[in-house]
Structure formats: C-alpha cells, structure tokens
Amino acid sequence: xxxxxxxxxxxxxxxxxxxxxxxxxxxxxxxxxxxxxxxxxxxxxxxxxxxxxxxxxxxxxxxxxxxxxxxxxxxxxxxxxxxxxxxxxxxxxxxxxxxxxxxxxxxxxxxxxxxxxxxxxxxxxxxxxxxxxxxxxxxxxxxxxxxxxxxxxxxxxxxxxxxxxxxxxxxxxxxxxxxxxxxxxxxxxxxxxxxxxxxxxxxxxxxxxxxxxxxxxxxxxx
Amino acid sequence: xxxxxxxxxxxxxxxxxxxxxxxxxxxxxxxxxxxxxxxxxxxxxxxxxxxxxxxxxxxxxxxxxxxxxxxxxxxxxxxxxxxxxxxxxxxxxxxxxxxxxxxxxxxxxxxxxxxxxxxxxxxxxxxxxxxxxxxxxxxxxxxxxxxxxxxxxxxxxxxxxxxxxxxxxxxxxxxxxxxxxxxxxxxxxxxxxxxxxxxxxxxxxxxxxxxxxxxxxxxxxx
Numbered sequence: 001x002x003x004x005x006x007x008x009x010x011x012x013x014x015x016x017x018x019x020x021x022x023x024x025x026x027x028x029x030x031x032x033x034x035x036x037x038x039x040x041x042x043x044x045x046x047x048x049x050x051x052x053x054x055x056x057x058x059x060x061x062x063x064x065x066x067x068x069x070x071x072x073x074x075x076x077x078x079x080x081x082x083x084x085x086x087x088x089x090x091x092x093x094x095x096x097x098x099x100x101x102x103x104x105x106x107x108x109x110x111x112x113x114x115x116x117x118x119x120x121x122x123x124x125x126x127x128x129x130x131x132x133x134x135x136x137x138x139x140x141x142x143x144x145x146x147x148x149x150x151x152x153x154x155x156x157x158x159x160x161x162x163x164x165x166x167x168x169x170x171x172x173x174x175x176x177x178x179x180x181x182x183x184x185x186x187x188x189x190x191x192x193x194x195x196x197x198x199x200x201x202x203x204x205x206x207x208x209x210x211x212x213x214x215x216x217x218x219x220x221x222x
Numbered sequence: 223x224x225x226x227x228x229x230x231x232x233x234x235x236x237x238x239x240x241x242x243x244x245x246x247x248x249x250x251x252x253x254x255x256x257x258x259x260x261x262x263x264x265x266x267x268x269x270x271x272x273x274x275x276x277x278x279x280x281x282x283x284x285x286x287x288x289x290x291x292x293x294x295x296x297x298x299x300x301x302x303x304x305x306x307x308x309x310x311x312x313x314x315x316x317x318x319x320x321x322x323x324x325x326x327x328x329x330x331x332x333x334x335x336x337x338x339x340x341x342x343x344x345x346x347x348x349x350x351x352x353x354x355x356x357x358x359x360x361x362x363x364x365x366x367x368x369x370x371x372x373x374x375x376x377x378x379x380x381x382x383x384x385x386x387x388x389x390x391x392x393x394x395x396x397x398x399x400x401x402x403x404x405x406x407x408x409x410x411x412x413x414x415x416x417x418x419x420x421x422x423x424x425x426x427x428x429x430x431x432x433x434x435x436x437x438x439x440x441x442x443x444x
Contacts, residue, residue, distance in 0.1 A: 050368065050370070052319050052365050062308050065315050066314075069311060069315050072314075073311055089294070092288075093286065093287050093288045093291050096318075097288065103322075107333075111334060111346065111350070112349045112350050113349075113350065113353035115357055121349075124333065124334065127335075128335065131337065131338070132335075143272075146272065147272060
C-alpha cells in the first residue's frame with residue numbers, strides 16, 4: 001500500500017525529513033500537493049482529518065501528523081529504526097531535539113510572527129541571528145557531534161544530513177567557523193548512499209529557497 | 223519500580239506535564255532535583271545519559287527525554303493512553319502540537335534569545351505578544367476546541383488542562399475575550415479529579431512565577 005505524503009509543494013521544509021526516509025528506503029509514495037490540484041487536495045484532507053499543519057501522512061486508515069511522529073511510524077516499516085521500544089524511543093527523542101532545533105532555525109528569520117514577512121521583522125531577526133550563531137547553533141552541534149548513534153543506519157542519520165545541508169546553505173560563514181567532524185563524515189556518508197544520491201540529483205529534490213525554513217540572508221550570517 | 227523525574231525544581235515548566243500524569247495516576251515517583259543536592263544530581267544524570275535538556279525520566283534501565291516522548295512512554299503504563307498503535311500515535315500527535323504551542327508561549331517573552339533576560343528583549347516581546355494574542359492563540363484554541371477526543375481519559379486531557387491554567391495566568395485579559403467552552407468544561411472536569419485536586423492543593427504543585435514558561439507581564443497581555 002502506497003504512502004500519501006501531504007506537504008507544501010514548493011519548499012523542502014519539514015516535509016523533507018519524511019521525503020528523505022521514503023526515498024532512501026525506496027518506498028512507494030505520492031507527494032500529493034505536488035500533483036494536479038495538489039494544494040486543494042491537501043487542504044481537503046487536512047480539514048477531513050482535522051490536522052493542525054502539514055506534513056501529514058496517509059497510509060490506509062492511518063493518518064499521522066507531526067514530522068517526528070511520522071518518522072516514528074515509518075521507521076520500523078522502512079527498516080530505518082530499531083525494533084525495541086527503548087531503541088525507538090531513544091531515536092524519537094533525538095528527532096524531537098532536531099525538531100526543536102529546526103524551530104529555532106526558522107525563528108531566526110521569523111522572530112516576531114510566522115504570518116509576517118521577513119522584511120517586517122528584519123531588525124529583530126538580526127538580533128536573534130546573533131544569539132543563534134553564538135549560542136544555540138554551537139550548542140546543538142556539540143550535542144549531536146558527541147552523540148553515540150547506533151551502528152545500524154536510521155532516519156536520524158538522514159535527518160542530521162538534512163540539518164547540515166540546510167545550515168550550510170543558510171549560514172555558510174557561521175558554519176565554516178565551527179568544527180563538527182563526526183557530523184561532516186556522517187553527512188558525506190549519507191550523501192553517497194546510491195538511492196539518496198539519485199534523489200538529490202533528481203527534480204523531486206526541491207532546491208533551498210527563501211520560502212523554506214533554511215533561508216540564506218547574508219545579513220543573518222556572521 | 224519507582225520513576226525518577228529530573229526537572230528544574232522551581233518552575234512548573236515542561237516537567238509539569240509529566241508531573242500531572244504521574245500524580246493523576248498515583249504512580250510512585252521521585253522529583254529528583256527537588257531533593258537534597260537535587261540540581262547537582264540532575265546535572266550528573268544529564269551528563270551520564272547525554273540528555274540535551276530536562277525534563278527526563280529514568281525508569282530502571284530506560285532513560286527518556288523530551289516531554290511528549292516521556293508521556294508516550296508513560297501513557298500506556300499509567301492507563302492514560304489507548305493500547306493500539308494508531309491510538310497512541312494520534313494522542314502523541316496532539317501532545318506534539320501542544321509542545322509547539324508551548325514554545326510559542328515561551329517565545330512571547332523570549333523572542334530573541336532564551337539565554338537573555340526578558341528585560342533585554344521587552345520591545346520585541348511586545349510585538350511578538352500582539353501577534354500571539356491576535357493570531358496564534360486563537361488558532362491553537364480553535365484547533366483543540368474542535369478536536370474530538372477519545373472517550374477514555376488520557377494524558378492529553380491533563381495537558382490541555384495545564385495549557386488553559388497557564389494561559390489564564392499569563393494572559394488573563396486575552397483569554398477572557400476568547401470563547402473555548404469545550405476546553406473550559408474539560409479544564410473543570412480535570413480540576414475536579416480527586417487525586418489531581420489533592421495535588422493542586424499540595425505544596426508539590428509549584429506556583430506559576432516569572433521564571434517559568436507561562437509568565438504574566440501585564441504589558442504582554444491585551
């Protein structure tokens with residue numbers, strides 16, 4: 001049974017963490033909002049299933065929303081998570097910390113309101129960016145750099161790859177000043193996985209842009 | 223086997239969502255950081271288990287961090303979650319949406335940096351507060367007001383009680399202008415549960431204060 005992913009069609013955003021898992025596992029899936037009348041279909045499904053926000057996944061009778069929760073569901077099914085309860089909870093815990101990190105990445109360019117344009121909160125964004133670069137970014141990197149990951153490949157590896165990709169796009173100068181060799185090695189290992197590499201070269205991979213979560217504004221980089 | 227909860231001893235914060243579940247279920251637990259040398263003990267355990275941030279729960283060999291993940295673990299054990307996978311994922315999804323909401327409540331008074339004092343970001347906080355009161359608060363309330371909860375009592379009911387309590391403390395004027403009768407009825411039903419009522423009257427319940435997540439600053443209320 002094929003998975004139906006619902007997410008905004010023009011950005012990587014949170015949906016990309018799910019796409020990476022589906023692509024790496026070669027799972028059959030449809031990216032609904034990227035098809036004909038896609039956004040209308042997504043909005044209909046959101047209303048029907050009372051979903052707060054994309055991404056969400058429909059799989060038979062099951063509807064799962066919240067990125068980390070979708071990966072919790074998909075992990076064992078795609079061979080990207082351990083089978084034991086303790087192992088799955090540990091992995092999920094790391095994914096939730098990535099979710100927290102991602103909110104902070106977003107709020108660098110939107111510190112006042114997600115419904116306002118960046119241009120309406122540029123001054124505040126500069127202050128928040130400085131705090132992010134000086135304190136939060138090094139703290140999260142240090143934490144994941146020192147994390148002992150399980151031997152087996154998991155969706156956490158894919159998500160950390162995506163964080164490094166996105167951060168290098170958004171904050172190239174700040175990232176060059178930081179040391180994170182374990183994560184760098186992981187990033188390169190993930191990028192070389194054949195199915196993932198094919199996906200990254202394909203047009204299914206949306207380019208980073210200024211509508212997404214990771215945004216490059218030179219004035220917010222150090 | 224008794225649960226060991228690790229969380230900051232002087233605020234309700236995120237730990238309170240776990241405390242409410244443990245208290246309502248009458249589970250044996252120790253609130254480690256509130257005992258002798260509590261913070262030192264918590265910090266030692268954090269380092270040993272490589273935990274990013276409190277709260278975290280230690281239960282035998284299992285260590286679980288991230289509030290919603292702790293409730294995912296405790297739910298079936300305390301009789302506060304359905305047994306089926308789909309039911310547990312659905313409940314967890316709601317809890318993750320509450321976690322997102324809580325970040326936004328926090329960021330109203332800390333829009334620039336969690337390591338800075340409120341006084342250092344008062345101007346930005348006023349702008350963020352207006353957006354929160356006008357857009358985000360009504361959106362979250364509408365979502366949960368219309369949510370069809372399962373018949374059986376769950377940790378989601380406890381968490382929604384806590385959100386209403388906290389929001390009424392922090393934003394009394396804004397909350398009086400909003401209609402949320404289902405959540406109000408739920409709040410009152412939860413508050414009347416005998417074990418929970420006893421907990422709320424006890425000194426184990428820390429009062430809301432200006433170090434916590436829910437903070438009352440009149441200038442941020444409408």
